[in-house]
Amino acid sequence: MQDNVLELTRVSKRYGAFTAVDDISFAIPRGAIYGFLGPNGAGKTTTIRMILDILKPDSGSINILGETSALNVRQRIGYLPEEKGLYKKMKVWAIISYFATLKGMDKRVAKARAFELLETYGLKDYAEAKVESLSKGMGQKVQVLSAVAHRPELVILDEPFSGLDPVNQEVLEQLIHDMAAAGQTVIFSTHIMQHAERLCDRMLLVAKGRKIFDGTIADARAIIPRRVILECQGDITPILQMDGILGAVEKSMEQSHAEPLSIGTRHWELQIQEHANPQLILQRCFESGIPLTRFDYTQPSLHDVFVHLVGSDAKEHHFR
Amino acid sequence: MKMIWLIAAREYTENVKTKGFWIGILLFPIILIAVFFFQTILAESAPTRHYILIDQSGQYAPAVEAAIRQEHQRRILQEFVAYVIEHRKEANPEQTVANADAQIDQLIDDVDAGEVAALDQWLDSGGLNFALTLATPYLREDAPPFVEPREQFIQAPLPEGVDASASPEEIIEQMRPWLSGGRQLRVDASDGSDGSDYEETSDLFALILIPAQVNNSILRPSATPLAMNQSAAGIQYWARNLTDVRLPNAIERSINSTIRNNEFAARGVDADIVREVQRTRLPVSRLDPSAEQGQEAVSVADQFRQWAPVGFVYLIFVSLMQSVQYLLSNTIEEKSNRIIEVLLASVTPLELMMGKLLGIGMSGITTIIAWLLSFLAFILFYPGNQAEALGQFLDVLLSSDLIPYFVFYYLAGYALYAGIFLAIGSLCNTLKEAQSLMMPMIMILMLPLATMTYIAQDPNGPVARIMSWIPLFTPFTMMNRAAAEPPLLDVIGTTVMLLLSIALVLWLSGKIFRQGVLRTGQPPRLMEIVRMLRQRH
Numbered sequence A: 001m002q003d004n005v006l007e008l009t010r011v012s013k014r015y016g017a018f019t020a021v022d023d024i025s026f027a028i029p030r031g032a033i034y035g036f037l038g039p040n041g042a043g044k045t046t047t048i049r050m051i052l053d054i055l056k057p058d059s060g061s062i063n064i065l066g067e068t069s070a071l072n073v074r075q076r077i078g079y080l081p082e083e084k085g086l087y088k089k090m091k092v093w094a095i096i097s098y099f100a101t102l103k104g105m106d107k108r109v110a111k112a113r114a115f116e117l118l119e120t121y122g123l124k125d126y127a128e129a130k131v132e133s134l135s136k137g138m139g140q141k142v143q144v145l146s147a148v149a150h151r152p153e154l155v156i157l158d159e160p161f162s163g164l165d166p167v168n169q170e171v172l173e174q175l176i177h178d179m180a181a182a183g184q185t186v187i188f189s190t191h192i193m194q195h196a197e198r199l200c201d202r203m204l205l206v207a208k209g210r211k212i213f214d215g216t217i218a219d220a221r222a223i224i225p226r227r228v229i230l231e232c233q234g235d236i237t238p239i240l241q242m243d244g245i246l247g248a249v250e251k252s253m254e255q256s257h258a259e260p261l262s263i264g265t266r267h268w269e270l271q272i273q274e275h276a277n278p279q280l281i282l283q284r285c286f287e288s289g290i291p292l293t294r295f296d297y298t299q300p301s302l303h304d305v306f307v308h309l310v311g312s313d314a315k316e317h318h319f320r
Numbered sequence B: 001m002k003m004i005w006l007i008a009a010r011e012y013t014e015n016v017k018t019k020g021f022w023i024g025i026l027l028f029p030i031i032l033i034a035v036f037f038f039q040t041i042l043a044e045s046a047p048t049r050h051y052i053l054i055d056q057s058g059q060y061a062p063a064v065e066a067a068i069r070q071e072h073q074r075r076i077l078q079e080f081v082a083y084v085i086e087h088r089k090e091a092n093p094e095q096t097v098a099n100a101d102a103q104i105d106q107l108i109d110d111v112d113a114g115e116v117a118a119l120d121q122w123l124d125s126g127g128l129n130f131a132l133t134l135a136t137p138y139l140r141e142d143a144p145p146f147v148e149p150r151e152q153f154i155q156a157p158l159p160e161g162v163d164a165s166a167s168p169e170e171i172i173e174q175m176r177p178w179l180s181g182g183r184q185l186r187v188d189a190s191d192g193s194d195g196s197d198y199e200e201t202s203d204l205f206a207l208i209l210i211p212a213q214v215n216n217s218i219l220r221p222s223a224t225p226l227a228m229n230q231s232a233a234g235i236q237y238w239a240r241n242l243t244d245v246r247l248p249n250a251i252e253r254s255i256n257s258t259i260r261n262n263e264f265a266a267r268g269v270d271a272d273i274v275r276e277v278q279r280t281r282l283p284v285s286r287l288d289p290s291a292e293q294g295q296e297a298v299s300v301a302d303q304f305r306q307w308a309p310v311g312f313v314y315l316i317f318v319s320l321m322q323s324v325q326y327l328l329s330n331t332i333e334e335k336s337n338r339i340i341e342v343l344l345a346s347v348t349p350l351e352l353m354m355g356k357l358l359g360i361g362m363s364g365i366t367t368i369i370a371w372l373l374s375f376l377a378f379i380l381f382y383p384g385n386q387a388e389a390l391g392q393f394l395d396v397l398l399s400s401d402l403i404p405y406f407v408f409y410y411l412a413g414y415a416l417y418a419g420i421f422l423a424i425g426s427l428c429n430t431l432k433e434a435q436s437l438m439m440p441m442i443m444i445l446m447l448p449l450a451t452m453t454y455i456a457q458d459p460n461g462p463v464a465r466i467m468s469w470i471p472l473f474t475p476f477t478m479m480n481r482a483a484a485e486p487p488l489l490d491v492i493g494t495t496v497m498l499l500l501s502i503a504l505v506l507w508l509s510g511k512i513f514r515q516g517v518l519r520t521g522q523p524p525r526l527m528e529i530v531r532m533l534r535q536r537h
Helices: A043-052 A070-076 A094-100 A107-120 A136-148 A165-179 A193-199 A217-223 A278-288 A304-318 B003-018 B020-045 B061-087 B092-114 B114-123 B128-138 B168-179 B246-266 B269-277 B300-337 B339-346 B350-381 B385-399 B404-425 B431-450 B450-458 B463-468 B473-486 B486-514 B526-534
Strands: A004-015 A018-029 A033-037 A058-065 A076-078 A154-158 A185-190 A202-207 A209-217 A224-232 A245-251 A265-272 A292-298 B048-054 B153-155 B185-190 B197-202 B205-208 B236-240
Touching: A004 A043, A004 A185, A004 B236, A018 A043, A018 A058, A018 A185, A018 A209, A018 A304, A033 A193, A043 A058, A043 A154, A058 A070, A058 A165, A070 A076, A070 B205, A076 A136, A076 B339, A094 A107, A094 A136, A094 B003, A094 B339, A107 A136, A107 B463, A136 A154, A136 A165, A136 B339, A165 A185, A185 A193, A193 A304, A202 A217, A202 A304, A209 A217, A209 A304, A209 B205, A209 B269, A217 A304, A217 B114, A217 B128, A217 B236, A224 A278, A245 B385, A278 A292, B003 B020, B003 B300, B003 B350, B048 B061, B048 B185, B061 B128, B061 B236, B092 B236, B114 B450, B168 B205, B168 B236, B205 B246, B236 B246, B300 B339, B300 B350, B300 B404, B300 B431, B300 B450, B300 B473, B339 B350, B350 B404, B350 B486, B404 B431, B404 B473, B404 B486, B431 B473, B450 B463, B450 B473, B463 B473, B463 B486, B486 B526
Parallel strands: A033 A185, A033 A202, A076 A154, A154 A185, B048 B153, B048 B205
Antiparallel strands: A004 A018, A004 A058, A202 A209, A224 A265, A224 A292, A245 A265, B185 B197, B205 B236
16 A cells, blocks of 8 residues: 555646646645645645646646546545536435446445435435525535545545535534545645644645645644743843743734733733743743733644745735 | 446436426427317318308309309318218228229319319219218218318398499498498308207408409400509409408309300300310329339329428437537536536546437437327327328338438437537537527528428439538438439448548547636637647647
8 A cells, every 4th residue: 555645746737827836746645634725826726626637737747546647546536626516407315426426336326325425414304305406505515425425535625615604614524534534535625724723634835836835734833933922011021031932022902802901911922932831931920020911822823824824925816 | 438328327317307308309299289180170160251242243143152162062072081081991991092082183173174063063963962872881880970061151141221233332332341340240140950040240251242344354365454553353352351362262263264154155165165175184194213113103102202301301400409409508507517527527528528419319319209209199099181191101201211311310410510519518608608609500500401492302403412512411411312312422422521520520529628618718719729629638
């Protein structure tokens, strides 16, 4: 058994003068839940289409499940495209079973599987309904199910969470966890960091067609310094002199998004090094007699990492 | 291959579930049944029409009455023949039909020749009663009695207060309220059950006015034709209904026949001799040199065979239009829904395309088979003289080699056009966009339809031959020529051309389809399509 289900080596794709994907390389190990992150227009969908051999890369090579083209192993892959749509006139179970049979599943097995999935993920009552009668969110769930009904080794979901309400987002997260537990590799793209944070073992961050980060969530968090948040009155100079403190920023009330502070209280964000111990900082506060009203030691969120890494580029793309 | 079947099966079952498919299937038999039943019902329910005859000349009233009687007898005879055919004994059908046919043929022939005497003969020999006696041995025991059709044209008396001897202009002026439908006639109506008379009212259908000086208006070859403003000269036939021309035609025939008889008498020619001369004729036998010896006579069946291809061309056209439209809208649905991406992650574009072609093709064939079956069922369950003719038509079809031609050209035409329309569909995101790209194709498709009749009349002429060699027209034109034994060069050459073009079209469509299905935005310009065709995958 090989280690990586998917390897991209220096893959590029251009549309005329516009470079959609620029020299991207990465590998995805078997059994991982892999987040594919990036702002809108970063080249996520183009990359996914190239992985599936719907588009041909201009240069570079792709190895998927040991093959050079996804078409050779398409029965072992499940794919949910970014834009969602189903045959409106078909029944829910029939559409799941149809896509499963297209992936080589036996007709009767596929039908049983469709009902099983619908029951597990809360759509049992809609099995005989026509797709056109479903709400958008339900339709999307049906589409996710039809993409994974044939138990593919590799599942690629393009923006699976968009358009789902929080409850159904959780159902989908559960589905992804279930698949990972069954040994399936799941790749999903999103621009909502919370999902990646909760689900991913590893993540790939792209912007403007370039790879910006590839690694575990812990690696990503390590990119930007950890922070300690202090709220106190008076001077915090004794703390700034400590070893491992990179700097401090005082934030106004609006910036901190915190509850209104009492008069004279200031909000500080300390950036600390990896090895710095928050315990020692807290201890120094007591020793220096700083009157703390808040002491917070937080891991940087992926959101912060994302903004940090993509920065102004992302904004530019957003409003392009 | 399995994927192609899966896609084809889905396309087929989904198409079969649509309303449009069933409308398409049911429309044909419904129209068929409607046409025949309405014909019967209309014939039976034709209203009684009242006319007024004013003969100031005193010479032509009998001729007009004879014309109307003759019209009635014609209907009786026609219905009687239909009745005999419907209720004849199975054992000896040919003879009865042949007899009746011969009789009615003779009669219609005679009437066409302006021969009023023919009907008199028919009446003299006993008319309907005689015919019934003649036919009874051939009828089944359980046959219902023959119901004589009602008289359609009945003479009404002149309304009170109208002076029949006034000048024509005055009469028309006096009659105007009735002619315009403002007033109604009081007429006798006999109740069928007890024979008692009672009065009812009715519209005036026609006023036939024969002026006293009508003989002055007789046209002779030597006389100069009447000027246009004198068009009301001669016999005046006043009626608001301009479509029912049976009455004026019959009157004109009958009166002209009488005038000619008078003319013969005036010039000292024996009218009986003339009548005999007029009924003398030499038949023209229409023979077909391609038929076997002894079978050369051109029968009705042969004519059917000659014209059947036109029907097939039309069938190909209708079915093709239906199929390609569905193919187009279905591809566009998949494209606009982005289902296509999921499909392409599962199957190759070529498999998808072939699956669609096959699935929709099968539903097209289903429609045609359903039509043929309903046609057959109609013939079996609707005995009557019209269905008789249809049965003959069916025999011709089944015995000739038109069916294999049809199957081949239907499939070939479908593959050719479906390939093109599928490529168009793959380039568009909405039906509206597709419409503009479709226009040229629809125009091209109309051409074989427009030339259909012409080619049937001159199946091996230059137009037919040239069109046969244009692959887009080959299926239609060659189908049209199928019964005319086109030269072997044309048959083989165009078939090879056609098959090569189908291969080329499907290959190119495959290229466009592959790139087109993932396109978004506006449909491409011509140059972009050319670039797509050049691209190698």
